[in-house]
């Protein structure tokens with residue numbers, strides 16, 4: 001693992017301890033039977049019943065286990081040892097069999113060294129791509145683990161969102177570059193769900209929509225669709241308003257920017 005990813009892992013290891021205690025993640029609701037998945041990925045991916053599903057960057061496993069509740073045999077991967085340990089504990093607490101849901105500790109870019117097999121579905125979502133230094137390697141790893149005919153699906157925060165520093169009722173300030181291949185060093189003791197972190201340093205990378213799609217095509221995948229939506233799964237900007245459907249949008253009348261990106265692709269049979 002390179003030093004940038006190792007620094008990010010320290011940050012995420014601390015978050016994996018903090019996040020299960022937050023209102024944002026609502027672990028009690030999940031244990032009581034609620035799904036942590038958004039309607040978008042459930043509708044766009046379709047039924048996972050009876051399928052094998054590899055979940056990249058699974059955090060402490062709530063989405064992975066939600067797919068298991070829908071009938072998939074799941075493998076969650078994350079580089080944070082605390083996240084993986086917590087995911088296994090949560091699996092046992094909600095009574096899902098270890099044969100139906102397993103969790104593997106690995107950097108996504110090094111996963112072929114840690115895991116064997118091929119999967120019907122490779123899934124990843126919301127807050128994943130900008131943690132990765134090498135988008136071409138990421139796409140190769142996805143291709144490596146897909147069965148011929150298998151499906152890749154991602155629902156992600158749109159890369160444009162990373163360029164916006166603030167918004168108000170009238171405008172969004174585009175302060176950060178959309179195009180950049182270099183690692184951005186960020187110092188922040190808080191996440192979207194909590195604060196008070198000691199490991200404040202992280203490194204993030206801009207990967208444009210074009211780079212993401214092209215990396216998947218170059219890896220050999222056939223793109224089925226690329227969708228963009230003017231809604232986000234969390235309150236990124238204070239002017240966003242939450243709808244009854246759990247999505248956050250700019251108030252009606254504000255200019256809309258793409259805030260969520262979804263892609264579905266197939267590995268040729």
Ligand SMILES: C[S@@+](CC[C@H](N)C(=O)[O-])C[C@H]1O[C@@H](n2cnc3c(N)ncnc32)[C@H](O)[C@@H]1O
Nearest residue numbers: 012057059078079080106107108125126127131
């Ligand atoms: C924003 S979270 C994903 C959130 C997920 N949608 C959820 O809400 O549970 C990002 C995850 O990526 C993981 N991660 C970041 N870089 C990684 C890498 N290089 N390899 C594996 N996991 C990584 C972090 O540990 C974290 O669990």
